[in-house]
Amino acid sequence: MSEYHFPRQDAQFVLDHIVEFPLICDRLGQEELNSGLNDAILEEAARLGSEVLAPLNKIGDQAGAQMVECGVQEAAGFKAAYQQFVENGWPSLAGDPAYGGQGLPKTLSTAVMEIWQSSNMAFSLCPLLTQGAVEAVSEHASDALKKTYLEKMISGEWTATMNLTEPDAGSDLAAIKAKAVPEAGNYKIFGQKIFITWGDHQMTDNVVHLVLARLPDAPAGVRGISLFIVPKFLVNADGSLGARNDVKAVSLEHKLGIHASPTCVMSFGDSDGAVGYLVGEPHTGLACMFTMMNDARQGVGLQGLAVSERAYQHALAYAKERLQGTLRDGSRLAIINHPDVRRMLMLMKSGTQAMRALTYVAASQADNLEVLKTTGSVSDAAICQARLDLYTPIVKGWITEFAQELTSLGVQIHGGMGFIEETGAAQHFRDARILPIYEGTTGIQGLDLVGRKTLADNGQSLFALLDEISCELASLEVGEIFTQELSNAIEAEQSVRDGVDWLLSHKEEAPAIGVNLMMSLGYLCGAWLMLRSAGKAQALSGNTDTDPLFLESKQVSARFYCEHFLPRVKMHLQTMKAGSASMMALEIEQF
C-alpha cells in the first residue's frame, strides 16, 4: 500500500512566499484565516486524505464501479468516505455563504483540492465536477433554481455532473443533438450522453445533471445550445425529493484508469422525457458550459499536479528501500544513490513543484479578481480576468501533458516492479492518462491559447504575462550562483515573445502551432516561478524559522528545473516556427 502525505512544506512555501496568500486573505477581509485557521484547515484535510481517501485508492482501482439493478454501485468504502467528507464540510469550503458555503478563498480550496486529488483521484473527480456545476448554476441560473439546488450542491449533499459529450459530439459541441421540448413551463429532455463522470452512484440521495441540449427553435451550431438542470429525482416545493426523473445510467465504460470513477452512458427521456430546467437564457448554453468547464479545466490541471505528486512519493519510497549495487565495504546501496535514479527523482520533484507553483498562482488570480471586483477599477478587474483566462489552457494543457512524463518516470524508477500492477506505480500512470483528454484535449487547449486567449486580443494579455516575467527575472536577486539559470530564463522569455510575434504575423498557422506554444509557455512559467522560489528561499535563509534544509533543497530544485526543463522552451518554439507546411502537405492517401 502506498502512503500519501501532503507535501506541507512545499505547499506552505508556495502559499506564503509565491502567491503571498496571507496578503490575499487580508485583502479579502478574511484576516482571521492568517491566525492559524489556514494551517488547521490544511492539517485536517491532510489527515482525511491520508487516513480515509488514500487507502481507498487502490481498492477502488481494483474493484471499479458496477452496474446493478438500481443503477451504478460505487466501490466499497466510497460511500462512507463521501459521507464523512460531507459531514466535515469539505465540499462547501469555497461555496457562496448565501447558500451555505464557507466562502473561503479559492487559493486555499485549491491547496485542499490537491490533497483530495493526490489521495484518490477517482473519488475526488466527483466533488471536482460538482464544484464546476456550482459555478455554472451560481453564475447563470435563476434565483428559484439556485434556491432549490445550490445549497445542496454546495454542501455536497447532492453531487452534480456535466453532460456535454454525445457519440458524434466530442470536441465538436456544435454537433450536439440532445433535444429540449418545452412543456408545462419547463422542458422535457431527450437524448443520449456519453463519458459522463460519476453520472450515477449510491453515495447521495440525488444527482444534479447539467445537460447541454437544443431547443426546437435553436439555430444550428454552438449558438443553438442551451443548458438545463436535470435532477435524478425531482425536487418538491418543500425541498423534499419527489418522483424519479426519466434519466438513467445505461452502461459503464471499461477504462484504462480511474476505475473507481464510474464513466456512464446516460439516457435522457427513454419514457416520456426527463424534466429539465433551463439555466440562463435560451441558446446561451455554451457560455454557461464554459463557466463550468473553465473551473473544471483548472481542476484537471490540478489533478495533473496531484497524481504526479502521488507517483513521486510512491517512487521515492521505493528508491529509498530498494537495494541494488554493493559498496566496497560490502554494504548494499539503495537505488536513490544511483545517479540516473536520482535524475528521475529530481525530474519528478522539481516538476511537481513547478506545477504546484503555477496551479496555486492561477488559483490566487481568482481571489485577486474577487478583491478587484469590489475595490478595483473595471479595467483592473478585466486585466485580472484576462490573466486568469490565459492561465487556464496552460494549467490544463501543460500540466496534464507534463504529468504523463512524470507518472511514467514513477513507473521507471520501480524497474520491473513498476510493470507489476500489485506495486501500484502503474495505477498513477494509468489514471493520469485521462488528464490530457477530458475537459478539452491538449489540442483544444492549444487552440484556446492561440485563439480566444491570444489572437482575440492581439496578444495583449499574453504580452502582459511575458512583461511581468521579464521584469521579475531582470530584477530577481538570486545571487551569482544562479547567473546562468537566470540568463537562460531571460533568453527563454525572449524566445516566447518572439514566438508570439511570429504567431501574430502568421495567424493562419494558429491551429497548427497551439500545442507547441502552450508547452513552451508552460515550461517558461515553471522556470519563472521556480526562480522566484529560489530567490525567496535565499532571502529567507538564516533569518527565519523555516527549515534551512528545505530552503536549500528548494534552491537545488529550482536549479535542476532550469537545467532539465528550461531548454525545452526553445525546442518547442523552434518546432513551432516550422509552421504547418510539412504537417499538412500529405494527401490522406499518402498516410
Added chain:
Amino acid sequence: MSEYHFPRQDAQFVLDHIVEFPLICDRLGQEELNSGLNDAILEEAARLGSEVLAPLNKIGDQAGAQMVECGVQEAAGFKAAYQQFVENGWPSLAGDPAYGGQGLPKTLSTAVMEIWQSSNMAFSLCPLLTQGAVEAVSEHASDALKKTYLEKMISGEWTATMNLTEPDAGSDLAAIKAKAVPEAGNYKIFGQKIFITWGDHQMTDNVVHLVLARLPDAPAGVRGISLFIVPKFLVNADGSLGARNDVKAVSLEHKLGIHASPTCVMSFGDSDGAVGYLVGEPHTGLACMFTMMNDARQGVGLQGLAVSERAYQHALAYAKERLQGTLRDGSRLAIINHPDVRRMLMLMKSGTQAMRALTYVAASQADNLEVLKTTGSVSDAAICQARLDLYTPIVKGWITEFAQELTSLGVQIHGGMGFIEETGAAQHFRDARILPIYEGTTGIQGLDLVGRKTLADNGQSLFALLDEISCELASLEVGEIFTQELSNAIEAEQSVRDGVDWLLSHKEEAPAIGVNLMMSLGYLCGAWLMLRSAGKAQALSGNTDTDPLFLESKQVSARFYCEHFLPRVKMHLQTMKAGSASMMALEIEQF
C-alpha cells in the same frame, strides 16, 4: 478489432535504399534472395502476421495466461498459431544451417521480426527470447550441448528462456544467489528466478531455460556467475524426452501490459535439484549472458518500432473515420484534417520511419560483420563489431523511450475513446511500457553507451559514427528545399560531437549523463537516416517504378522529422552539460 498491415512500401524502401540489402545479399553469397525470394518471404510473413497473429493480440490481452495444474496455460488460440508458425519454418529463418537453420541474413529476419512484433508483441516475445538463447548456445556451448538442444531451439520445436533476475538481483547481477552444485558430471541448480518471460506454457513439448547461477568456488560479484542450460524435461541420449526436471513456474505476475506473455516466478531445485549443464567455462556466465542479451536488446528496440507502428495504424484508421467539425457546405470533417491531429499522426509516422531505418541499419551491421569475418581484415571486422555494439544501447534505449511518446499519441488521437479499453489503443500504450524496463532499463543503456561503448575506447567508435554522419550530411544531395534541415542536422551533429568531447573531459559525470547523451544520439541518427531517405527519394523520383506519391511522402516525412524531433538533440545536450551537481546535491532526507 484493429487490423495490421506490414508497411511494405517503407520497409522495402529502407531495405533497398537505406541499408542496400541487395548488395548485402550479394556479398553474403546469397544472390538468389534478390530474385524475388526476399519479397516472397516478406509477403508470406505479412500474411501470417495479419491473418493469424494480429487477431490474437486483443484476445491475448483480455485472456492473459493462467496457472493451471500442469503449469502455465497460454491464451486460447496461441498454441495453434505457434504450431503454424513453427511448421512454416519461421523460427529458423536466421539460424545456423549446421543445425537446421535457413541461414538467411539478419537484416531480413529483422524485417520479418518487425511483422511478428507488430502483429502480436506478447506472442512474439517467445521466439524473440528463444533467438537470444540460440545465439548464446551457438557461441558458447559445447558441441554435445549444441547437438542436443540447438536444432530444436532453432526450429522452434522447443522454446527458450533467459533466467537472470532474482528478487534481490535486477540490474545488479552481482547479487545473484542461485546455486549450481556439481553432481555426476553435471550440476544441480537451486534457486528462485523472477520476471521470467514465457517461463512456462503448453505450446511446445519442452522449454530450455538458460540460467545464471554460482558454482561453489565462485568469486563474489559478476565474475562468479556461470550460465547453465536447464531443460524443463531432460533429454535422453537418443533425443527423446525423459523425466521432468526439478524446475517449475510457481506463479504469474499481474502486469500493466503484454498480458498474453506469461511472466513467471521460476523455482529451481525444490526437490533434489534441477539438472543443469554448464555453458562455456565456469564463471564466464556474464559474457554468455551478454551474447544473449545484446541480441535481445536489439530485439526489444525492434519491439519499440513495432508497437509504435501498430499504434500508428490504429490511430490513423480512427482519424480517417471519426468525424468532428462541419464544413460550410454542411459536410462533416474527418479528424485527420484537423491540424493538431495531423501533427500527432505525422509525429507517429515520421518517428516510426526513423526507428525503422535505424533498426534495420543496426541489423545490417550484423550481416556486414559476417561478410568481413570471411573476406575482410581483422581490424575491419573489429571496427564493424564496435559499431554494432555501439548501436545496441541506442536502438534499445532511444527507440523504447521514443515508443512511449508515440504510443501515447496513439491514445490521444482517439480522444475519449482512447481511454476506453474496448478501443484497443490503450493496449499498445500499456504493452509498450515494459520496453524501457526489460533487458536492461534505459538507465542501464545510458551507462552502457557512456561506459563500455565510449569511455572504454576513448570515444573512438562513437567518433567514427559521427564522422560518417558528418561526411554524409556534408555531401548529401537533397536540393535547396532541404537547406535548412540539412544545416540544422549538421549543427546537431557538431553539438553531439562537442558533447562527447565534454564527456571525455568530464569522465566522472558519465553515470549522470548517459541517458541524455543516448537520447540526443538517437534523435541525431534518426535525422541522419531520414535525410538519407529524402536524398534517395529525390534521386529515385521520375526515373523509377517506385510509387511517386510514396517518394514524395518520404521527403515530407523527413522534413517533418527534422522540424519536430531534431531540435531535441541540442536540448538533451544542453541538459547533459549541466552535469550532476544539482542532481546529486540533496541529502536523502531532503527528498
